[in-house]
Amino acid sequence: EYDLTQTPFVVVKADAGTYGMGIMMVRDASEVRNLNRKQRNKMAVVKEGLSVSDVLIQEGVHSFETVLLEDGEAVAEPVVYMVDRFVVGGFYRVHSERGADENLNAPGARFVPLPFEMGCQSPVADHEPDAAPNRLYLYGVVARLALLAASRELEATHPAAHRTA
Incomplete structure (x- = not known):
């Protein structure tokens, strides 16, 4: 269907x-x-x-990202760190013995830093869309949307949680 x-x-x-x-x-x-x-x-x-x-x-979400390691290509998933509403960094969780539909957070996983030298508040126009800084920008957009969705869900299910004394 x-x-x-x-x-x-x-x-x-x-x-x-x-x-x-x-x-x-x-x-x-x-x-x-x-x-x-x-x-x-x-x-x-x-x-x-x-x-x-x-x-x-x-x-389940298939992990289509890959990272080239010294021993070959491996399936990777981006992990993004946020403080408040700002993306402050992240890494790829990488596993060369797991597939795109498997849990990468398992023994044998490695961690590769996300390229963060240019920040990620806006896309870099003179780079290809899938260039490292633009991928980080995209991950940041998804992370901020997830944060917004979680905030709205929390407000809908626990209205008093967002209020301070």
Whole structure:
């Protein structure tokens, strides 16, 4: 119906923070129904032995970014740091042994700094759209939109949370 070229998936992960643990990618509901004991145990506990009581289910997003490393090309996902509403830096989470539809926050992950020498408040007109500084600008736009969406959701669900005394 939607002419998807990649297999859609969801990410099921612990609601209390994962540290790369308590995460599974699900492509079919039968994968959840048919979890074996080892898989259930992996989903039941996260870092420091904390038990999982609630999970989040998120739409899976394929990681189409790649970074060239000394040992070849690897799948990468941008991570952007913000202070208040300002993008202040970030990095690529990179994993050469994982695919575009897998969790990159796993043993073997590496971190490559995002090029930040030119800032990211506006695109650099004399660079190609996919040049490093313009990619950082795009990541910043997406991060600011996500921050705005989270703020609106918080205001809608917890109206008193944004008010100060």
